[in-house]
Amino acid sequence: MTSIGFIGLGNMGGPMAANLVKAGHKVVGFDLSKAALDAFAGEKAASAAAAVKDAEVVITMLPAGPHVSSVYADHVFPNARKGALLIDCSTIDVETARAVSRAAAEKGFTMLDAPVSGGTGGAAAGTLTFMVGGEANAFERARPILEKMGKTIVHTGPAGNGQAAKICNNMILGISMIAVCEGFALAEKLGLDAQKLFDVSSKSSGQCWSLTTYCPVPGPVPSAPSNRGYQPGFTAEMMLKDLRLAQQAAAAAKAATPLGAAAAGLYALMEEAGMSKLDFSAMALFVKGKRTPD
Numbered sequence: 001m002t003s004i005g006f007i008g009l010g011n012m013g014g015p016m017a018a019n020l021v022k023a024g025h026k027v028v029g030f031d032l033s034k035a036a037l038d039a040f041a042g043e044k045a046a047s048a049a050a051a052v053k054d055a056e057v058v059i060t061m062l063p064a065g066p067h068v069s070s071v072y073a074d075h076v077f078p079n080a081r082k083g084a085l086l087i088d089c090s091t092i093d094v095e096t097a098r099a100v101s102r103a104a105a106e107k108g109f110t111m112l113d114a115p116v117s118g119g120t121g122g123a124a125a126g127t128l129t130f131m132v133g134g135e136a137n138a139f140e141r142a143r144p145i146l147e148k149m150g151k152t153i154v155h156t157g158p159a160g161n162g163q164a165a166k167i168c169n170n171m172i173l174g175i176s177m178i179a180v181c182e183g184f185a186l187a188e189k190l191g192l193d194a195q196k197l198f199d200v201s202s203k204s205s206g207q208c209w210s211l212t213t214y215c216p217v218p219g220p221v222p223s224a225p226s227n228r229g230y231q232p233g234f235t236a237e238m239m240l241k242d243l244r245l246a247q248q249a250a251a252a253a254k255a256a257t258p259l260g261a262a263a264a265g266l267y268a269l270m271e272e273a274g275m276s277k278l279d280f281s282a283m284a285l286f287v288k289g290k291r292t293p294d
Contacts, residue, residue: 001025002145005055005080007048007071008090009036012116013061015123016089016149017042023148028055048075055080057145061089064241065096072100077107086111087142089130093245094160094167095252101134101159110138113159114146115166119233127151131169133162167249170242174263174280177210177239181284184217188288195220216284225279229293236283237276240267 002025006017009031018041020027027042030051037044045051048071052058058080062068068090076086086109088100097113104111112134122128128150132139139155146153156165183206187197198220202212215221225233243264250257270276270286278285285293 003054003056004028004145005030005045005052005058006042006061007031007051007058007075008061009033009040010061011120012123013089014039015120016061016116016128017059019123019126019149020145025145025148028052049079052076052080052084055084057085057087057142059087059089059145062092063090065090065092068092068100069096072103077103077109080109082108084109085138085141087114087145088112089114089116091115091166091242091245092163094163094249097133097163098160110135110141111159112138112142113162114142115162116150117166117169118150121233122151123149130154131156131162131165133157133159133164163245164249167242167246170239171246171257171260171263173210174239174243174267175259176208177214177216177281178263178266178283178287180206180208180210181216181281181287184284185287194218210281214281216281225281226284230278230282230285232277232279234280235276236267236270236278236280239280240264240271240276243267 004020004025004027006027006029009017009029014036017027017029021042028045028051029040029042030045030048031037058076060071062071068088086104101111112132114130114132116128116130118128126149129152130146130150132155143153156162184194194217201207215224216226218226225231246260247264273291275282275286275291
């Protein structure tokens with residue numbers, strides 16, 4: 001049994017921490033939200049500092065880079081025990097991830113950036129993909145813990161590379177989802193049944209995850225959000241956040257990502273239309289000029 005301090009028990013962190021509890025680990029959790037903390041099945045801490053003070057492993061799942069910087073500087077570094085392994089599962093910018101990792105090393109800690117893919121469904125089922133940046137020996141130390149929360153654990157290289165992998169992957173996802181949505185919208189205008197297009201494209205060159213696993217139109221994939229009124233597994237708001245992180249990284253690296261920029265622009269328009277809390281696959285509605293499911 002490993003003692004784990006877990007900060008951030010929201011839509012993703014809550015079920016991730018719950019899976020660690022189910023696996024038999026001692027998990028002490030903290031969240032600023034009383035509701036999130038009350039729902040947590042493990043031990044509840046009165047503060048972030050209290051959550052980490054006796055932990056062998058500290059895991060954080062926080063909204064953005066500034067939260068990660070402040071939580072580590074103000075609560076984790078001053079209070080974590082010597083030798084604790086620090087794992088940040090937030091999705092943040094590469095620069096901040098590397099800066100916090102350097103600060104951790106200066107304080108004598110080993111740190112990994114380990115953002116996830118798989119949404120709230122994957123968090124609950126323990127089938128997340130972890131993209132892990134940091135030293136190889138720290139990765140091997142973290143692997144048994146991460147395997148209790150995820151199905152695919154990939155060491156992507158040095159500090160910050162986990163974040164790099166996450167934003168590159170989600171830029172691909174955001175772009176491909178828009179393409180699939182436009183394809184179905186065009187098919188509808190041309191009188192082609194959505195199921196027939198799915199039957200063709202899912203077995204030919206149009207095949208992709210956005211089509212075959214997360215089909216954005218109702219019918220072909222029963223488990224997709226499109227069949228439950230676009231209730232989110234991954235909101236349009238979160239997709240826009242990741243696309244903006246990708247654009248920030250692209251600008252810093254002087255990389256040309258015109259389709260990534262276009263995708264970010266479309267999701268920004270979707271947010272302006274009041275659709276940010278819907279699943280990101282509700283882009284299928286937006287490209288047809290709709291704002292809500294029929």
